[in-house]
Amino acid sequence: AAPKPKPKVEDGVFGTSGGIGFTKQNELFVGRVAMIGFAASLLGEAITGKGILAQLNLETGIPIYEAEPLLLFFILFTLLGAIGALGDRGQFVDDPPTGIEGAVIPPGKGIRGALGLKEGGPLFGFTKANELFVGRLAQLGIAFSLIGEIITGKGALAQLNIETGIPISDIEPLVLFNVAFFFFAAINPGTGKFVTDEAEED
């Protein structure tokens, strides 16, 4: 008998099943861009004391509907991306288990081997799906801080009552940690691999 046709997965743009829209890989890329952008805007605000919109010379302290249409469109795009509405196709799956030899850390020559870490693996244990989650957090952070700055005229940090406009050495450690975390997560590839909905048929 002919194989039963595989049902179409509803993970395209706005929950459609036509195979149109971002894959999880596309989303992860957008998320990485968001991580870098969010980290850079926080760092820029900490140093200059101006929110990202003020840094870009855009008008702030105005009602939301008076903001630039392009800016509002960008916020909408970012929010829809964060909830996976622009498409969320395919799956991230764990790397296949490597058997007993994968469970033993081979002796290495570098610092990481000396610390009992694998020489070749990822530095910390984020999977690609974890990375996608961090990217969505960054997208939410961008949307909230932009909307907040449009209305209040204050940057993301100033809205949280964090001191800004200071030398890097005086920046709150928590802010620096966040900036470093997002920068690092943006370039950390993450374990696991992407499979399309169709690849499952094999």
Added chain:
Amino acid sequence: AAPKPKPKVEDGVFGTSGGIGFTKQNELFVGRVAMIGFAASLLGEAITGKGILAQLNLETGIPIYEAEPLLLFFILFTLLGAIGALGDRGQFVDDPPTGIEGAVIPPGKGIRGALGLKEGGPLFGFTKANELFVGRLAQLGIAFSLIGEIITGKGALAQLNIETGIPISDIEPLVLFNVAFFFFAAINPGTGKFVTDEAEED
């Protein structure tokens, strides 16, 4: 040879692969609750002129970090749910095609048959995945309106400069449409069905 073990899908809580966290069905349920809650809070504000927090006698017009911890936790939960971080397991798939007989609308006896609509099907063509998307929109709407009301002391509608505290007959049609849409989407089952990650193995 033994069948190759299926790789674990990374769609659990925070992108983990251990099978822990919301399924898409769980998310859809939370989303439906969010739709009803958001619609009810908008309707309540339109009539009473008070935002949902003011209706609940909670303090507003304060910095975000002075808000009730339970309220902040609720906002965090809602946002994490909206980006699928609490788990996004399994898939919604289209109903199987019904062949040629499914393509022809059989003659019916009711109003819907007279209008050329199928008697039995959904009234409008939302799939479960579309419903999930609407639920996430409602979750974002709740989070934004709560944060906005905490800080500004104004409800979601007042923040958008929409007139409130008026009889139902005077409410803006767009507001009523939104309320009706969310209420209806909350109870519309949606087409398609849910399959777990494991079910694919069959």
